Amino acid sequence: MTEIADWRPGLRLLRAALRGTRAPVLRVAAWSAVEAAPALASGWVLGRALDQGFLDGRPATGLAWLTLLGVLYALRAAAERAVFEPLSHIVEPLRDELVRRLVHGTLYAAVHRVRTADATDVARLTGQVEAVRGIVGALLRTARPLAVTLVAALTGLAVLDPLLAALVGVPLAVAVVVFLVSMRTVIRRRQSYLAAEERVAAVTGEVLAAGRDITALGAEERAASDVRDAADASVATALAVARASAVRAPVVLLGGRLPVLLILLTGPALVQRGGVSAGAVVGAVMYVTVYLVPALELMTGSVAGYWSQLRVLSGRLAAASDVPDVPGVSNDPVPVPAPVSVSVSVSVSAQDVVAEVPREGDLEVRNLTFAYGPHAAPVLRGLDLVVPSGDNLAIVGPSGIGKSTLAGLLAGVETPLDGTVTMAGQPVRPGRVALLPQEAYVFPGTVGDNLRYLAPDLDTAALDRAVAAVGARELVARLGGYDAELTDPAGTLSSGERQLIALARVYASPARVVVLDEATSHLDMAAEAVAETAFAARPGTLVVIAHRLTTAARARRVLLLDGERPVLGSHAELSATSPAYAALVGHWTAQAPRVPQGSRAGRP
Numbered sequence: 001m002t003e004i005a006d007w008r009p010g011l012r013l014l015r016a017a018l019r020g021t022r023a024p025v026l027r028v029a030a031w032s033a034v035e036a037a038p039a040l041a042s043g044w045v046l047g048r049a050l051d052q053g054f055l056d057g058r059p060a061t062g063l064a065w066l067t068l069l070g071v072l073y074a075l076r077a078a079a080e081r082a083v084f085e086p087l088s089h090i091v092e093p094l095r096d097e098l099v100r101r102l103v104h105g106t107l108y109a110a111v112h113r114v115r116t117a118d119a120t121d122v123a124r125l126t127g128q129v130e131a132v133r134g135i136v137g138a139l140l141r142t143a144r145p146l147a148v149t150l151v152a153a154l155t156g157l158a159v160l161d162p163l164l165a166a167l168v169g170v171p172l173a174v175a176v177v178v179f180l181v182s183m184r185t186v187i188r189r190r191q192s193y194l195a196a197e198e199r200v201a202a203v204t205g206e207v208l209a210a211g212r213d214i215t216a217l218g219a220e221e222r223a224a225s226d227v228r229d230a231a232d233a234s235v236a237t238a239l240a241v242a243r244a245s246a247v248r249a250p251v252v253l254l255g256g257r258l259p260v261l262l263i264l265l266t267g268p269a270l271v272q273r274g275g276v277s278a279g280a281v282v283g284a285v286m287y288v289t290v291y292l293v294p295a296l297e298l299m300t301g302s303v304a305g306y307w308s309q310l311r312v313l314s315g316r317l318a319a320a321s322d323v324p325d326v327p328g329v330s331n332d333p334v335p336v337p338a339p340v341s342v343s344v345s346v347s348v349s350a351q352d353v354v355a356e357v358p359r360e361g362d363l364e365v366r367n368l369t370f371a372y373g374p375h376a377a378p379v380l381r382g383l384d385l386v387v388p389s390g391d392n393l394a395i396v397g398p399s400g401i402g403k404s405t406l407a408g409l410l411a412g413v414e415t416p417l418d419g420t421v422t423m424a425g426q427p428v429r430p431g432r433v434a435l436l437p438q439e440a441y442v443f444p445g446t447v448g449d450n451l452r453y454l455a456p457d458l459d460t461a462a463l464d465r466a467v468a469a470v471g472a473r474e475l476v477a478r479l480g481g482y483d484a485e486l487t488d489p490a491g492t493l494s495s496g497e498r499q500l501i502a503l504a505r506v507y508a509s510p511a512r513v514v515v516l517d518e519a520t521s522h523l524d525m526a527a528e529a530v531a532e533t534a535f536a537a538r539p540g541t542l543v544v545i546a547h548r549l550t551t552a553a554r555a556r557r558v559l560l561l562d563g564e565r566p567v568l569g570s571h572a573e574l575s576a577t578s579p580a581y582a583a584l585v586g587h588w589t590a591q592a593p594r595v596p597q598g599s600r601a602g603r604p
Ligand SMILES: Nc1ncnc2c1ncn2[C@@H]1O[C@H](COP(=O)(O)OP(=O)(O)OP(=O)(O)O)[C@@H](O)[C@H]1O
Pocket: 340, 341, 342, 372, 379, 397, 398, 399, 400, 401, 402, 403, 404, 405, 406
């Protein structure tokens, strides 16, 4: 048997989603009080009209009381009209907030793989949000006046005559208890019904999507019987819900009709004995027939249905929008996911770097913090670093630690979340610093156009020197010289050839700082050595994201990004002092030398 799902997460979700609607809720409460006025006063006023007016031979007094009743009804009509506007201010934001939480929770689940989630889920769940919105709206329109009516009518009855109130109250209380107990069964069966409905949708979806395969395998019978079984189970659960809901009839009989019968049977005797007036008996009957019975019918009918649906649906939405609490991070109003990327807190020690006094042309990094997105964990945090003009710095570290991110920040193509990257006191910007990524871009045009892209006025002699320096002379000659047309560089040049052209282009550029982010990865080791040595000898600063031991060994200094504290030093120093660096060197050494990937002759 299905267990009733815990209702609390759903309730918490609804409460959280309704936060911020205090003002309209207060307005609804105020109008509800006005709406309740006739239910509170009607039986009592009718009793007075009879006892002090019509039965006492003073019809004018009786009419005056009835006029008061008319005024109360007019007020209620006004209140019923006025309450719609604040109701919409509760229900509409509820929908928006639920959708927001749901999409967030589903994205979180997809990113962190804590639950299976896809776009279909979001679509299905947003449909359920619409249902919840509709139900909350309906409950506010029905259950709210029902509750105030019940309370008001019972209060009015107790004031009118405590004995008659007891005659009504006892069977009513028993009926309410019976009803609440039966609600558990209704809710449980409704859960089964919802699950069965979803199963029908799932099975039907599978069969429709696999139609061709089913036909090819001759499995039509099997598929049809799967769908039939699911549909039969759904019908059975729907009938079970209907049977459980049928308890409403005895509840209304017990809590509504029986009290009327009791009043009518005992009323004349009570009046004759004295103490209870005829007006009070008529007033009590009015309370029960005009207010309590319809309220009970509503409570056991549509309100019970709405209520059980709301419990089931909000529980499901709560599960789908669930995002675990991250300490120190608020899930509300904008929930923050746990870190997606590998994060590292980077702070190069003062002795290592900050002691260097920056000079003109130095690249200066201060308290640099960067994250991909406002809610992602920082990839770099609090990094301080000075790269002196003319330096040759290799950045090393495990994959995903943030080397390329730092390269982008040094070149000014990424914007820090906090802190600065400056040259001569000015924030770096692309142009003064050239960043060469792993994927070299060669565009259709002449070889010369590509090489002069960053230095359009460069003379041929200077271009020759750049091409020779990075080791691209053979390639340029093979392509037909500077005027040779490259119509489809992506298709005709290998990755290594494209890297050589890009290296020559950056070498020839006026950039004072060059950042090579694995820009020689497709060259063989000899070609890489030529290019890196050329850049090291080039006036200006060189920063290389290193993927080989040789690159780190060639650099003047090495910045190791790993764990909480990055380390800076020469290759020899780090090899001797940093276990993490020694481990990385060991890893590089163990790797077989790469097969040349077409730096000169080879094609990918
Ligand atoms: N555009 C991006 N959006 C979100 N996260 C990113 C993005 N680029 C990188 N990251 C994440 O930031 C972290 C650092 O990435 P980065 O590419 O800087 O590392 P890396 O040390 O250069 O790695 P590798 O050596 O594999 O190139 C990684 O966890 C990565 O998944």
